[in-house]
Amino acid sequence: MYDALLFLHVVAAALMFVTVAVFSSYALGARVDGPTLAVARVSWGVGGLGTLLLGIWLAIDVEGYDPWDTWILIAIALWFVAYGASEAADRGGREALAGAGALAQQAVAAHWVRTALVLLLLADMIWKPWV
């Protein structure tokens, strides 16, 4: 059970990185197009929910971890803030698709904030502060 949960949790994290890659290409000047935006949105939705739910499940399943451990609470907080940033980036992506094709500056900024939060999430997972 643990192996399956951890594997799916990491795959979900990989999906979040698919979104980071797609929006990074937009932020670096690529035109927003239908197929890549669809891949990014689905990946973020599935990956984001997957990491959160599977992560909490792992925290309950693994002896020595608890869902209220500091590093897990930090991860959950980072997750919610990243989701907030992703709303702005996603909105920018949809507007760009409907309009000129270039991601607006605000959406670019939201994307880089989201990327930084995802990196912090990964760092939290590896270092597990105050465990």
Next chain:
Amino acid sequence: MSVLAAIRPDEWELPLFVHVLSALALTGALALAATYLFSAWRSGEAAALRLGLRSLLIGVIPSWIVLRGSSEWISDKQGFADLDSPPSWIDIGYMVTDMGLLFIIASGVLAWLAVRGTRDGGNSPGSVARAAAVLLGLLVVLNVVAIWAMTTKLV
């Protein structure tokens, strides 16, 4: 049955972070490049083809280099580099990255040929772009297999 939480030595944290980050970044970049190349095949758009090639050059190749380097780094820290027969999950990781390099090179050459074709004769990307995209798609699947081996620590 619950599993006991594993404790790692502090000196493993940084190489492990770099390794996991580069693996996730590589997966993301591969998916991006494959999506652009599939899109180029379906739509015939040269712009999507060029973006696919650019994603390979700027995203996939640097991620692969960092992944490969960090795998040696963490393997050395964990003492696996000195073993004559390391565990299967280490071998699977090396097989996927080494095979992956061949796939990346082949896909890059195909994408470059397709870009040249669109410039020279104005041909649409067509089946060459599809072949490049399929190779990258296969590599995404292989990366997931490597993730499975690494997370389950297949012996």
